[in-house]
Amino acid sequence: MSDTLVKLLIRFGGWWEKNNEKWVYTSNEPGHRVKVLPTIQHSVLLSCVQSKCGIDPSYGITKLSYLYNGQQNQGSTSAGVPEIEDEGAEDEEDGDEEEESEEDDDAYCFEENDHDAEVDENHVLHLPGVDSDEEVVPETQPETQPESPPITSYAGRNDFFARPPLLPDVDSEPIVEEEHVPYARSRAISEADVFQTKQEMILALSLKFIEESFQFKVKRSSKTRYEAICIYDTHCQWRMTAVSVGSTGMFVVRSINDNHTCSRTQLHSSHRQANRRVLGHIIVPQLRDSSRTLRGKDIVTDIKRNLKVNISYWQAWRAKAAALCMINGSPAESFTRLPGYFYNLELHNPGTITRIRTDSERRFTMCFAAFGTSIRTFRRNLRPVVVIDGAHLKGRYLGTMFLAVGMDANNRCVPISFGVGRSENNETWTWFLSMFKECVGDIEGMVFISDRAPSIKYAIETVFPNSHHALCCRHLMMNVKARDKRVKHQKKMFWKTCRAYTAETFERRMLCLRAAIPDGASVLDELGPDKWSNAYFPGKRYNILTSNHAESVNAMSRFARKLPIVGLFDYFRESQQEWFSERRKVAGKKWNGGEMEWCSCKDTGANCQKEEDKVGKLDRA
Template sequence: MAEGNTLVAICQYGGEFVTNSDGSMFYYGGEAHAVDVNRETLLDDLKSEITSVFGIDLSGMSMKYFLPNNRRTLISISSDKDLQRMVEFNLNVRNTEVYIVNKVDNRATRSTVADSGTSVIAVSDTGCGVRRKRVTNGGRMTRSRTRLDEASNLLASTNAAMNTVVEKEHIEDEKVDLRPIVANMGPPAVVAAANAVNVKDWRLTVGDQLDETATGNIQAEPSTPLFASLTTLDDVRPVNSNPVFGTTITGVGQEFDNVKDFRAQLCRYGLEKGFIYRFIKNETSRVTARCIGENCPWRIYASESSRKQKFIIKKMNHLHTCGGGNGKDGNRRASRQWLTGFIKEKLHESLQCKPKEIVKELYDIFGVNVSYSQVWRGREVAQREYINTIKETHNQLPWFCGRILETNPGSAVFHITSPDYKFQRFFVAFNASLHGFEHGCRPLLFLDRISLRSNTQYKLLSAVAVDGDDAVFPVAFALVEDESYNSWLWFLEHLRYALPTTTGSITFVSNRQKGLEEAIPQVFVDCHHCYCLHHLMEEFKEELKKGMWPQQVKDAMANDFTRAAQACTIDEFNSCIQNIRNISTDVADWVIASKPENWSDALFKGSRYDHFATNIMDSLNSWIPLKHESTIVQIVNSILCKLLEVMQLRKEVSSTWCSILTPATEQKLEKEIANARKLDVLCSSESVFEVRGNMVHVVNTGSWECTCRRWQVSGLPCMHAIAALNKIGRSVYDYCSKYFRADVYQMMYSVCVQPIPDIETVDTIDFAGEGNLFPMPVRRPPGRPRRKRINPNKPVTMQRLCSKCKEAGHNKATCEALL
């Protein structure tokens, strides 16, 4: 090993980061050991040596380091390339410091606090006390509590009877033992159909861990686990499934569906941390809040993104000097939505919780003063939502899954529910979408969350492709309890199972948030992951704010960054980076450390066909009407109806096309043909040509390649290739990718989604023919209740007569006699 290529890595563990006033950080405390590293060192070898030195498990840890002369931004080491890049950056100084910290959720904007994995300032834990013991309920039971008791008992008995009946029916029909499937298979659990027909709805119950309903018509081996990454049923549980006690505000870059969602999460965060805040600005497009403590620097600012589709935290100061709230005025920020969510959590623990107990617990834990009537009304709403959720899980979703498979055979539908009904997940990929992706779409998928405007209970994940006319083409959807690493992993594994086996290597485009950067290579091993350019640009602009450059200089560097992403050759990429380096070395180092092999065409190994961002999915936000966001059935049915409308319209329009390529592709090709007329072509051989313009490029028509790499990247001949093809008299259309042809486009939409005819009757469906599982809520009649009961058998002792006509049976006001 050459001595000049050796770097001394000072590995530190057990300390914490402290931020200076200028934004730089230093690390103090803990234990340090020196390790020799060079360009040939592998990441696994470094991890094993660190494990042996410190005696720790690195499975839940990450390694980070600072770039030379930059103590503000921590760089993660997650691959061999990252390790080699760290060695190259620090060879001049011959040593560097490597920090072993806990893993945290990566945000869109790299916050120094989030990246460090440690807390810079200790925040008060006023609202995180231990809950007191629940007092045994006594006294009279109200009508609503009696109704909940009946529902709970009926739920337990129905579950036992249903599992027995379904297991018996399934074993008789399919001749498959369910126990080996439960023991050996992780989700999605699908029983193999011997003759490739639709598998009947069935339910698995594994102790108290998980209830799963899976329906589909895809064949699989029942004795082999589909995905080794989820080996236990506990792996499908979310990290923070509790919406009340989980961490709601994490820092700069966090995204929310809308301003209402942000206000709700901010309310939970203030109650959780035990402090009171007030709004400085509270508008639909921007919100600014600060702590009411005297001279307390805690402050948060959030606003709409540039695309106006999501609400993003732009600035946040985590520091509290007031010691948190004292709980005196905590009810000022205790919203009705938060109170209902808290009571729903109490109902999950016990259906017999009393309002007076909830009032006392709210004050003991959060310091929130609410009245008895507020809790009573909140409990009525929470009970109704809880019963509706259980009713939907048992009555509607199994029926809905079966109807999807009956009307759209070949679709993939999976449903999973926790035993306490705190969360449930629903995956659907219609047969028409899978057929279209296999026969007409480029192997390119965009992953993102679609914002639901009113429903905050579920998060809608989606995988979307583009057709030959560059229009959005939905492939799969999933409704999950939260957007996290576990939920994305669950969605990707079901997506991999639903996609046709003929699908080759796929390129994924995402914003790499919420664990997507780790989940994609874990499920799709041989595929490529491209970072969304819009989110990268937002991070880049945040990095530019650290400098004191004028706006024109910042705009120039942003343009160079965009050109570096769109550059097709290494020389173009290096030229753009050098322009940035001429202005700021730190910014150029940040660009190099942001893994350009995942976002620049010059270094990216996959094919993204000139699609750099996930903004193509923004059009899907208007697919679901606001009034249809209350239940999973309504959301999925809205998507189905909109997909049916779009597919039929595109099928009718494409039948009138007379061109060889799609209209959007024809326009792109015409521009290249116009530019090709200005070029000179020299023949080197039958298939190799030298094309001269501003620069000299070599075109190989046999392998469909050009040294400018535009042909390889876009799938369409570049102007150099068109000039060479015109020179030898060949048709340009014969050298275009098949995905842009009109006949492939028409075959793609040859199969359409079929509607569910009786979806309006979903509310009246009785599971297993046993009637409604839960009694309908009984509303108290208006007015004050009677103090004395009416005895219908008591004889009438006095007969009242009309004072107008002296007849019995009515009074003067209702008398119709003519006098």
């Protein structure tokens, strides 16, 4: 092996194309001339190329491609030589500059790609982490050798689940991507393919066999070697052997006979490779499709129809759980990511307040988050009426989500703060409202609307002693219905009684209720009209009689409450960003010469009069 330096001409930012039966690399970027040892490792060469071209190694995946010396010399012309940026004595041993034409340099071109290493039958390419002590380019090439495309070497993460497979070069119409993929596709496995880990290789092999309706079994498996054969080894010649690449943890396919000589089974009652991890990868694309709710029986049907494999309902359920973990992360790991997520929320959203509460052993008990935009909106623009409610979490770790919602001038929801705790009790609600008070302060005339939960009543009296607590009339009607079923025939009178603005009107309608549903009316009398009626309520509830705004947010987040805790808070962050952006655009359209157009009607005249009549009727009710 000679230690003579090899001159390389590096070009990047272009593409290969055939010109007059010759492969030509076209690029508008200046070239770089460097000299390297012929025994240079692939990883060292890759770092050198990235350094000379000023490319961040963490960005994408690097592809190195080159031509044979014989082809390079035959196809090169001085007209195609790019501008050269000489690196000087940095890459030379003797410091002497040789006056040679660029045609004598090996063309080594650099670009980005998303695929893995390949090995040509005549050349051994240095795979990541693999050393080589043989020269990869022969000194001479036969003159009759046919023109072939450039040889390509890749370096990067072999993540075939996140990237499309390598497509062949064709001269026909461009390939159009499918609009919907029913399940994850497998990838072709060939000799010299490199996998980041052993588990990644086994997963790729399992997907391939499930899709092709074959099964394999492991002949040998260790930290350095993996051998697999077809399950019908006495009748089938399919074999694969893979070995580890040094101490990198990567595995490379050393040999593979990909031809099956056994018969293909059309429908397996049970498949050896159909475990929850493999099935989870298969159904990930379907779970990402928000237009469809994927149930266990749907997974069973899809797997049977698409892959000809029978699985049980519990296999489907476990596969869905594994797929959700791949998409959203582990629920347990999500708690460890929560402090960092909250830190970034406060860093990038001015005014945001987050808190995490732990016990004496530093275990999670509660958390709280209020976005800065919501806090400022409530303090500056909204009425001091807050609807609070709780909802159960449905994920791996059960608990309760706490919620505080305000209403804008159009009675649309403005979520102010969110919290997560183990359950609804005096301690959790008191802590949540204490954090809420830290955000908005103690506003005079504050009104809270909620159901009859005693823990909410206790927390409001403790944290906001000067505020007013109103009961949700809808929940109240359900309590009355539990005492007297006849209330379903008196719903209209019940709501008229709740909405009455004067004591005289209230008493008149209350007499009607006592006569129609005496048992139900006794529930209302026990609570006292100051807790639920407009006529006797001591504060200003602005005709907001129910907690429907909080219930709407709870209903909207019914699927998000199945996510890990970071996913839940990120769902609310994304939702609020969309709401505020949309409402800002609508508000911007209503500005006319610097003044707000208060009329919401599409045209003036009759519509405005209808709105005034509606308000008049409401005042007279």
